[in-house]
Amino acid sequence: MSRSARAIPLSCLGPDALRQIDNVLFAEREQGKLRAEKKANKFGAERTKVDGVWFDSKAEANRWSVLKLEERAGLITGLERQVPYDITINGEHIAKWIADFRYVRDGVAVCEDVKGVRTPVYRLKAKLVQAIHGIRITEIAA
Structure with missing residues (x-):
């Protein structure tokens, strides 16, 4: 040595x-x-901060800004973000899907997901959420 x-x-x-x-x-x-x-x-999304809140992508942050304006204008009510939905089948918890946004427009509840890439896992969860909770997800293209 x-x-x-x-x-x-x-x-x-x-x-x-x-x-x-x-x-x-x-x-x-x-x-x-x-x-x-x-x-x-892995999909190129860039975390973005708006109004002191972090979002997983610029597209999601932009959508939040639009929805906040619509809420102030009275077009929508009850705006929420990151709303979880359990996917439970026969009493067994399988997964969880988190809606980017949920609000009421014209008396109808709307669940939105800002999507850049529709992965196979997302497509499966969307079908399960619709079957279990009766919710049709509104997809907003990134």
Whole structure:
């Protein structure tokens, strides 16, 4: 083993060396946090913040803004976001579907999902939600 490859106990290092090691470790931790925050969505959606609320995509955030305006104008009422629906069959919980938005328009309840990609799992959940809860999902293209 060469001299440079030998392990040196930290107790043998001076304060400047320990500070440098601490700075390197801190920088590596911070870079890891940044990488985790910037992790790309597999469908290319970009998390977006509107009115202090985070949305999974720009399209969903834009739709929220439109619905908020419609609510202020009195076109819709009872606007909610991220409304969960359990998918339970024969007493067994199978899955959960979360509606992006739910509101009432002209006396009719509407459940919306902003969709960029209609995955097979989403299509199956949409059919199950319709069969179990009687809800037809209104899809808004991203």
